[in-house]
Amino acid sequence: MPAAPPRAFASDNAAGAHPAVIEAIVAANEGHALAYGSDRWTAEAEGRLGELFGPGSEAFLVWNGTGANVMALATMVHPADFVATTEWAHIAVDETGAPERIVGAKIVGLPAADAKLRPEQIDALDRYRGDMHHAQPGVVSITQSTELGTVYSANEVAAVCEAAHRIGMVVHMDGARLANATAALGGTLATLRSFTVDAGVDVLSFGGTKVGAVGGEAVVYLNPTLATRAKYVRKQVNQLPSKMRFVAAQFNALLEGNLWIELATHANAMASHLWGLTSEIPEVVLGAPPAVNSVFPILPSEAIAPLQEWSFFWDWDATRAQVRWMTAWDTTVADVEQFAAGVRHLLG
Amino acid sequence: MPAAPPRAFASDNAAGAHPAVIEAIVAANEGHALAYGSDRWTAEAEGRLGELFGPGSEAFLVWNGTGANVMALATMVHPADFVATTEWAHIAVDETGAPERIVGAKIVGLPAADAKLRPEQIDALDRYRGDMHHAQPGVVSITQSTELGTVYSANEVAAVCEAAHRIGMVVHMDGARLANATAALGGTLATLRSFTVDAGVDVLSFGGTKVGAVGGEAVVYLNPTLATRAKYVRKQVNQLPSKMRFVAAQFNALLEGNLWIELATHANAMASHLWGLTSEIPEVVLGAPPAVNSVFPILPSEAIAPLQEWSFFWDWDATRAQVRWMTAWDTTVADVEQFAAGVRHLLG
């Protein structure tokens, strides 16, 4: 076997933090600053997020993605509402029932082969309106980019939002990989706005962790009428960082000069490169080129374990020998080439 | 007015992180490491915490104090149990109803002038056992050091645990300021064990944030039979850090050479010094010398606002003009002396 790459393709969560983030943490460690967000770093981060999304928006820094989603949903539902999402959604399958337990709402995972909700699926939810035996249509939650590595176009998001609003639902976007979607769709702040605030999204979970933070996310209320209970709910769902300056400093570093988009653009490009190199290997069955930073190849099943032992990655769907290779902000061209060489070596 | 001290006396949460913690974060930022705790820093931190409390214990790293408490309680209650604590308890008054919402249990805040539960109060809870109209005695939660800056002796904790266990309750200790209590009671690891595992505490919230971390706590199951659902519940209550190595690295830095006890010993000493200097000022009404790192003086009410404007601190009980001065791991003798001089200047 060739040498394994120093950075494997397990997850963007396996990457460390960007040096600018670390520097920002170091720099923020100066003297005393009031806790719970009454500090200048938080003011700056809230200001920067406000600039991204416009003056009506309100941003709240939190610890992690599940927490961001739970906080968002808890401020969006009425009693007896349900949350409609896809069968692939993180809130539906990867949060250990946190939304059901903490939000107290039913999460309905609708079928979606590409992990993207369709407006017609939302239209169909209107049949439950007024039925006292059924939870009521409250929130539509979409993930951008999705759990399957697909991306909604701005028009698609707008169509979802329009369908939802038409029947009195509000829209949450789980943006744990918002950066990768922004990069994929154009890579500018105008791109970001086009599929969030301009498309009609009400509340956004804005991910920092996967794109180079140590740990930090934001819940951004693009529809500020939903933010009235946000600061209480943040605390209530265990998402209020006491020394908040250290979360804020990370956001400030990532937002400075649009570093977060730059890093995601790079991660996406590395996945494309990996797709390109491995699609030439006959034993690797690949779909279309990746939209963002993950590739989901089907491999000869006997090859998976040796390959994982050489350079770890996760199974995706064991029943069909599908695995996931994911790039991160720090994946290098050499990492990709070494990894592809190993795959070729083992499978070829 | 004299110059205000560079570090005010608002809170130990207002302090930054100890340099060793920052260095540990920087050092942990090397390459890739699997997320959610499958990394060597977490293994080390769990090992270190295991050594502190013995082989039967199990430790889980989490984000913050409210989260640690909620996670602990959620694994300790049976359906329809209540949690008994004091009227001053953080879980009862400072967590925005998180325990009620997430744990789903009634929190009963018993009267306690010094924020310490008495065994007799626990004995009295047995009258509810078997009454189907009343929530059942499930968990006793005590805070060490308490919200009023008092400290349970090891014997007092043992008596609480014995009373609780006698009637089938289990004991949670909220140790957001565990370090300060450890320092106050002797300052050794034996001290720590004496009032936790040796005293019969079942589950411990072990605070890192207030004693010099950027942000990080641990839930430690001293009674491992209660830990069977812990890893699921941690995720479910939004307390599973993805890049966990960065929380673990902080703990490793604080536990190395018992730094955390050293820092708390210093913070406690600074509070004593502040008490000593300000108790000489006739207009400052003080109680007994502080056990840990906070002083609760009563001041002439017209002096409070000017003093806060000069060097900020929080009101405690506005109805009796009582305020709180709190020291931190980084409070210096000069800070104390400058602050005391300012108080004397303004009040004298």
Added chain:
Amino acid sequence: MPAAPPRAFASDNAAGAHPAVIEAIVAANEGHALAYGSDRWTAEAEGRLGELFGPGSEAFLVWNGTGANVMALATMVHPADFVATTEWAHIAVDETGAPERIVGAKIVGLPAADAKLRPEQIDALDRYRGDMHHAQPGVVSITQSTELGTVYSANEVAAVCEAAHRIGMVVHMDGARLANATAALGGTLATLRSFTVDAGVDVLSFGGTKVGAVGGEAVVYLNPTLATRAKYVRKQVNQLPSKMRFVAAQFNALLEGNLWIELATHANAMASHLWGLTSEIPEVVLGAPPAVNSVFPILPSEAIAPLQEWSFFWDWDATRAQVRWMTAWDTTVADVEQFAAGVRHLLG
């Protein structure tokens, strides 16, 4: 001992149903009627309740008192609100934590020697408004008549409502014994309105069970803006009777000719009579004459068990040898006299 009375003084819950209620159930058992309230008995009951409280009100029939309270509160709180009530409140101490579990809100039991909240206690809750670390002032819940057998005057209720509304809270009245309070305060429908809708109460739990029903209560929204989610929440909290006509028929029987007030007037009178006869017995320590249908005497402690064995009643506060004697809609003068004779015989 003299013969024990055929009806003891254990509880108004121990009484059966008034014959008119049983007749109404029998009469409602004719043929088919759509379930879940789409039947003519329910329409009639809702209409009758609407007439009692005015055209703006909306009534929802439910199974039981705890359910009525939980349903009411679940439609009244915002996320992170708390419910303020007294330390004696049924919702605080006699519902096995149902409000915390199902509503997800903190229940704060304020001290009240006579189980009546004072406006000043509500005023004081405003200090929590805006504090993100504390649950927010959401609902004031008062019980009429109270758990201690006291009654708020219409003016007292109005003052509570005014204080609550002034700081943005809404008011729930637990009227499990609304009939007894109505009887005590004048016994007319105008009386009823004076301390409910006219006084500013927002949502009312209207008790039928204790005043002669087999089982049935209503949640009445006097403030209809709070009713928008009521029908969904009723189902969600397990309080939607499928064959609702049988609950409605009971209400129709009780409301017809104000039977419910007549029955409560009688129960109250029986308690007064019992008080009168037993207050002459020197060993029985009684307070003021009862406002409604319960008496709370202190007895020689050695006499309690024999007396209970002769004719059962419940302990109230065992630490001071206080018991509770409660009359019901069917208590007779002979019951009272036989019981008083037994007390005199045993204690005299």
Added chain:
Amino acid sequence: MPAAPPRAFASDNAAGAHPAVIEAIVAANEGHALAYGSDRWTAEAEGRLGELFGPGSEAFLVWNGTGANVMALATMVHPADFVATTEWAHIAVDETGAPERIVGAKIVGLPAADAKLRPEQIDALDRYRGDMHHAQPGVVSITQSTELGTVYSANEVAAVCEAAHRIGMVVHMDGARLANATAALGGTLATLRSFTVDAGVDVLSFGGTKVGAVGGEAVVYLNPTLATRAKYVRKQVNQLPSKMRFVAAQFNALLEGNLWIELATHANAMASHLWGLTSEIPEVVLGAPPAVNSVFPILPSEAIAPLQEWSFFWDWDATRAQVRWMTAWDTTVADVEQFAAGVRHLLG
């Protein structure tokens, strides 16, 4: 049009109560009896239910079906468990999110064309065991007879239970129409036991309402180790009737002489008769003969509204013009024949 039948085919919930049930209520209305189940009718009902299921079982009377299910599940889950059921399950789609809100658990509705879970589907859930990102396999809930009018054989239930127990799950049976299933499978008490206690079901919701009660269900713990918190949880989920004798009396009447099975046998027979008569009408598309008391025909869509106006029934799946005709304990042969005649008249 011919005359509409006096009893329509809307639902078994639209039927009234059997005369024996009404008589039992009348008879139970004698004098005082302690509330909350400390009465002789409840002792009798618990005894009768205990005889049905054997000495290890424990029965708890409750108000309604959703409440019975919620109570059962709340005593069966561990923290972070999920409940697996079918996509048709009442707990998944007809309870307005009550299980999610009150139990706090994720409800997973698995695909099942005939509303019956297969053991292989349960086997597949084991892949989540130990995955801290996913709710854990806790409870399997099956409905007998199902929401689609199908029936599990005793062997099928046993296979489900075996699969569940093999992977550490426990089994709940929603028996809102337990009587109809018992009738369909043989109609004896041995039949009942064969697909419940003998098959390995842990906890049973035993329906009384649909088979002739005014309103009343029981939660029966066949596995008594799950019952330790039942009496507290019953109260906590709003399901503790205060004048419980009136619920108990209904059960006693239904259980006497196996009246409940007799009534269900009749209801099932009436559905068969209806199927027989209407299957001869070419415009009515019917599947196999009904197993229990419901028929799900597909009708010419323009005929549905006129038919419903003539004799009301509910739509089932509007997208395919499928409706539901349901018989009840009191449906007569004449009702069936009149209804079938009307269908023939309108469609023929």
